[in-house]
Amino acid sequence: MVGFFRRIRLTASFCPISGLLVLIFTLIPFTSVTAQAGPGDGYDLWLDYQPVSDTALLLDYQQQLLRIQAPEGDGTPRVIREELQQGLSTMLGREPVFETRDASRAGLVVMPYEALPESLRKNIPAPEAGIETYRIHRVQKGKHRPLVVTAHGDSGLLYGTFHLLRLLQMHQPLARLDLSEAPRTDIRMLNHWDNLDRTIERGYSGFSIWNWQTLPDYIDPRYMDYARANASVGINGTALTSVNANALILTPHYLEKVKALADLFRPYGLKVYLTARFSAPMEIGGLSTADPLDPGVIAWWRQKADEIYAMVPDFGGFLVKANSEGQPGPQNYGRTHLDGANMLADAVAPHGGVIMWRAFVYSEHDPTDRAKQAYSEFVPYDGKFRDNVLLQVKNGPIDFQPREPFHPMFGAMEHTPLMMEFQITKEYLGFATHLVYLPKLFEETLQSDTYRKGKGSTVSKVVDGSLFGNRLTGMAGVSNIGTDYNWTGHLFGQADWYGFGRLAWDPDLSSETIAGEWLRCTFSNDPGVIAPLKAMMLESREAVVNYMNPLGLHHIFDTGHHYGPGPWVDNLSRPEWNPVYYHQADAEGIGFDRTATGSDALSQYAPEVARYFGNLETCPEEYLLWFHHLPWDYPLKNGRTLWDNLGMKYQQGVDQVREMILTWESLESQIPPERYRQVHMLLGIQLKEAQWWRDACMLYFQTFSGREFPPEMEPPQHTLEYYKSLKFPYAPGIRPRWN
Incomplete structure (x- = not known):
């Protein structure tokens, strides 16, 4: 990471008890790795190469790794050499030497497989086919026994280099190292919901890092960082702009700026994608229509694609949100999503580009269950989309809730690639003030069984293409990155970015493994630190479900900003924007009936899944109120009523946050002061807001149940009227549109 620069950071804190917005301006030194940033400041993410403390291991690393043969030249080879120089010199305390003539003296060889000397190649199995695959192998035969990082392309060499450095950060032995890695998905990308004015829709970590005003002439060092x-975790794509697209990004003035970023990102294997506003031919092209079947519109998009690829030859393609929440699309002209996606696909196909068409659609004119609408609109077109179209589908059928069942489209479209869309930013998870380890949520979705080809037909196999043999695959994550000094606002938010990248590379990795990696690279290799922090991270997602949306409740957030509880909201113009639509509490009970006696959303799943969730004997309690409307006195497995269990779950969530605070406090002496203070203060906010959620929701639901709170639940701190009165018109990430 290079250079110095300073910035003013604006942070906002909301107190649910007082309803006050507190703005804090701080002038913070912005320092890079090479500028010797202070330990614990968070800017260096998981690439904070700390000196190896194990003496024996350090000596072994020094003997093996300080004489290197690596590719020469500009671009990716330069990046590889710089990363080795920085990582090894910092971790090993000595400068590595790059051999240019006598390769037999090198203890570490980083070379394309085809360029390896025969003496090495005959002792190393070839990496799998593909420019992103790599192998790390310690040669065991012959006089020259180096550690070899090899691949068929520069990107593979770069990923292999980062993997090796991660192993050193984790203090792993090298003696018999032999591993081969190949990405399971083709497109592994961040979706930035960043607007051209540098605001971020659903962003809680400052403003957009893209300064369109100063591009292309000023290249902020943070762009390279x-x-x-992203390259360090295998992310190979970035959509720079919000899905609520602005057509200006496609004008020549802005495309020059996009080109500057693409040129900078190229050595890191990172392709640029843009969001395409469907009405762009009218807004910037002077046409009178954006009808996808109009010859003039077709020609305009083809010309625009030619223009972009002339400037950015490796441009990835377009991400499109159409006919969703007010965004223009083909249905404005009586056409279909199929017509719109295929028209754009034809425009980018000659250049090798792809179209990622979002399946997040629902209409106020459709009276059916919102959870059913995307399936109904897209599944009939299975097999009819162009080969370079992916449907980008959110992990659940509603909208990035703390817990949702997997989206029924996964497994229902055998002939159409489905690209997973996860949300890394915490729109419905307390923003960047709550510690919620999201790879646990991602793993839960990916390991869900669709049963479309029998038991074991997991969502991960749909996403990686192996279940149905799809050629094109991908995974997208809505970015949580902003101008906050540590990138993600909450230090532990970095683990969500890291974990998304690792799961996009291998959707079957466990969240526990990923947590261990991130902790070792970010905090310490001390088991006494790792074990409690890992347990805290793995528990954190369940804690937030308990204090926000237990037992299958969902979408009971306050209006617009989704900050805090609002189960009473019933005055929005569209039924499915109101929380009362989802919990359906009444004097009889609570929950959304999605069985055959209700909306019948379960029929969109495979029969095995429908029976599992539809039968009260087998439906997991964490999904009860998602699929069933049940009486307040319905007995749960512990013998207590639904009402009592609801209160006990809310209380459990509060107690779990208290335990997280105690865990963090027990490690104060082993954590850098800056990190400790920031996380400790945020955990305090999380506890207050967990209590707020418990009290507000239970008081509101009590107006229907008419029952006393269970004895295990602490009494509310305020009245229901008080909680209803709280307003947050300036909550971060709020905007007039919806994602």
Whole structure:
């Protein structure tokens, strides 16, 4: 990471008890790795190469790794050499030497497989086919026994280099190292919901890092640090702009700026994608229509694609949100999503580009269950989309809730690639003030069984293409990155970015493994630190479900900003924007009936899944109120009523946050002061807001149940009227549109 620069950071804190907005301005030194940033400041993410403390291991690393043969030249080879120089010199305390003539003296060889000397190649199995695959192998035969990082392309060499450095950060032995890695998905990308004015829709970590005003002439050093961080976890794509697209990004003035970023990102294997506003031919092209079947519109998009690829030859393609929440689309002209996606696909196909068409659609004119609408609109077109179209589908059928069942489209479209869309930013999870380890949520979705080809037909196999043999695959994550000094606002938010990248590379990795990696690279290799922090991270997602949306409740957030509880909201113009639509509490009970006696959304799943969730004997309690409307006195497995269990779950969530605070406090002496203070204060906010959620929701639901709170639940701190009175018109990430 290079250079110095300073910035003013604006942070906002909301107190649910007082309803006050507190703005804090701080002038913070912005320092890079090479500028010797202070330990614990968070800017260096998981690439904070700390000196190896194990003496024996350090000696072994020094003997093996300080004489290197690596590719020469500009671009990716330069990046590889710089990363080795920085990582090894910092971790090993000595400068590595790059051999240019006598390769037999090198203890570490980083070379394309085809360029390896025969003496090495005959002792190393070839990496799998593909420019992103790599192998790390310690040669065991012959006089020359180096550690070899090899691949068929520069990107593979770069990913292999980062993997090796991660192993050193984790203090792993090298003696018999032999591993081969190949990405399971083709497109592994961040979706930035960043607007051209630098605001971020659903962003809680400052403003957009893209300064369109100063591009292309000023290249902020943070852009390179961003590319480097993504490459280190195998992310190979970035959609720079919000899905609520602005057509201006497609004008020549802005495309020059996009080109500057693409040129900078290219050595890191990071392709640029843009969001395409469907009405762009009218807004910037002077046409009178954006009808996808109009010859003039077709020609305009083809010309625009030619223009972009002339400037950015490796441009990835377009991400499109159409006919969703007010965005223009083909249905404005009586056409279909199929017509719109295929028209754009034809425009980018000659250049090798792809179209990622979002399946997040629902209409106020459709009276059916919102959870059913995307399936109904897209599944009939299975097999009819162009080969370079992916449907980008959110992990659940509603909208990035703390817990949702997997989206029924996964497994229902055998002939159409489905690209997973996760949300890394915490729109419905307390923003960047709550510690919620999201790879646990991602893993839960990916390991869900669709049963479309029998038991074991997991969502991960749909996403990686192996279940149905799809050629094109991908995974997208809505970015949580902003101008906050540590990138993600909450230090532990970095683990969500890291974990998304690792799961996009291998959707079957466990969240526990990923947590261990991130902790070792970010905090310490001390088991006494790792074990409690890992347990805290793995528990954190369940804690937030308990204090926000237990037992299958969902979408009971306050209006617009989704900050805090609002189960009473019933005055929005569209039924499915109101929380009362989802919990359906009444004097009889609570929950959304999605069985055959209700909306019948369960029929969109495979029969095995429908029976599992539809039968009260087998439906997991964490999904009860998602699929069933049940009486307040319905007995749960512990013998207590639904009402009592609801209160006990809310209380459990509060107690779990208290335990997280105690865990963090027990490690104060082993955590850098800056990190400790920031996380400790945020955990305090999280506890207050967990209590707020418990009290507000239970008081409101009590107006229907008419029952006393269970004895295990602490009494509310305020009245229901008080909680209803709280307003947050300036909550971060709020905007007039919806994602």
